Structures are given as structure tokens and as C-alpha cells.
Amino acid sequence: MLISTLYFVLFYQEIVSVFSWGPIGHNLVARLAQSQLDSSTNNWIQNYIPRNLSGDLSAIASWPDIILYPMTNPLDYENWQWSLELHYINIPDWSCEYISSRDCLNNRCLEGALKNYSQRLIDNNYDYVQQQQALFFLVHFVGDAHQPLHAGFKGDVGGKNIT
16 A cells, blocks of 8 residues: 555656646657758758758747747737637537538638648748748647647647646
């Protein structure tokens, strides 16, 4: 019994120290993605990565999260709130079927964001800043697509309500 209690306490301590996906997860996904790019594509995206970041795709991967919160973007976080719903795919609670027409109205979800920003990145009708932001969002949303709790039940709120 004492050993079981000790294991529980030690295990619980490890659970408390586990972090969510956050910047580390996005960084890893971006590093892996960049390592798989051919040299032509990698050279092309360098045009959109700020010079001070040395062409490191992982350095931009968390930008779409950073701009959302007053602690990390105190000057204009309110202007980016429209993008919050793009980070997720929410299906009705206890439904195990994703229906795009129901769950991604007007492409206002992760699937729609991936399509939109993929197109914006290569569309020359958008200016440089819009294409740069498209790359930043696209890199981030690929990471979100691989975050297990970003596609789930609406009531889970992207995993925030899971305890």
C-alpha cells in the first residue's frame, strides 16, 4: 500500500510538470517540416522569413498563438481575435464524424485555414506582408493539425476543458 501511494505521488508530480503542445510542439513540427523541404522550396520560403531569424521556419511557428494574447501582444491582440477559431476543428459533442459543411462553416476552422493560407501563399494578388502572414499561419496550422486536442468535441474547447 505504501509503495502504491509513493508511485501515485511520483506519477502525479510528473503529470503536473507536463506542458501542453505550445511553442515546443510547434517548433518541432516546423523543424521536421523544414528538414523535408527540397532546396528550391526552402530557398523560396526564405523570402518570407525575417532575416534576423536566419531562415529558421521554427522561429515563426508560434506567431499565430503569440498575437492572440495580451501578455504576449499587448498592443493589438484584439485585432487578431478573428483568427482564434481557425486553430481548431470542433465537432458536436460525442459525434465521431467530421462533416465539413457542418463543422467548418465558411471555412472558419483549421481545415479552411489550411486551404486558405496555402492558396494565399502562392497567389501573387496578395502583397508581400499578406503572403508572409500566410506562411506564418500555414506553418502554425500544420502544427495545430497534428495536435490531438485541436480536432475534437466542441465542449472540450480545444482540450482546455479536459481535466
